[in-house]
Amino acid sequence: MPVSIDDLIPSAKQILKEAALKEAEQAEQYARLAAAAEAEKRALIERLSQPSGKSEAEKVQLASTVIQRAVRNGMTEVQVYRFPNSLCTDKGRAIIQQEKGWENTLTGIPREIFQLWTDYLKPRGYRISYQVIEYPGGVPGDIAVTISWG
Structure with a gap:
């Protein structure tokens, strides 16, 4: 049974859709990492703005x-x-x-x-x-x- 050309080479429209989904996933991951880094930075600044607790x-x-x-x-x-x-x-x-x-x-x-x-x-x-x-x-x-x- 021969393989269809559609199985071997997806349409440009399909590839663009997959690329857009991948880009959206990467953007979402970047946003999560940026939010986590910002939260970490706020926590550090809050800690540094308090007394050290050292004698x-x-x-x-x-x-x-x-x-x-x-x-x-x-x-x-x-x-x-x-x-x-x-x-x-x-x-x-x-x-x-x-x-x-x-x-x-x-x-x-x-x-x-x-x-x-x-x-x-x-x-x-x-x-x-x-x-x-x-x-x-x-x-x-x-x-x-x-x-x-x-």
Whole structure:
């Protein structure tokens, strides 16, 4: 029994329909992944906007460890944290403009780091810098916190 040409070569209309279905499946999968990533990002930002839960002693010990490791590697500064600009009440505007009182725009862990510097590191001669380090699409993005001593 010979095989029909329709069995071997589907019509262009059938192929277009199958391609459209496949494209719709891929778009749906992409939308699910994007929604999951956005939910994960919101959860992370929510967690970072809250206090860390670490004791003062734990924070000081962590700062000491990071600084000593940097010194052993011959560095005079170290980036200690990076966070989304949404953890600033003004999305980082005051940091970019270097306005007086910019530190009052910080929330959560970035604020804790600044307080740790104020209480323990600044009196010992360390400097701190908060700087926008990323401009995705031309708008402010992530902010880096750097401690320096050189």
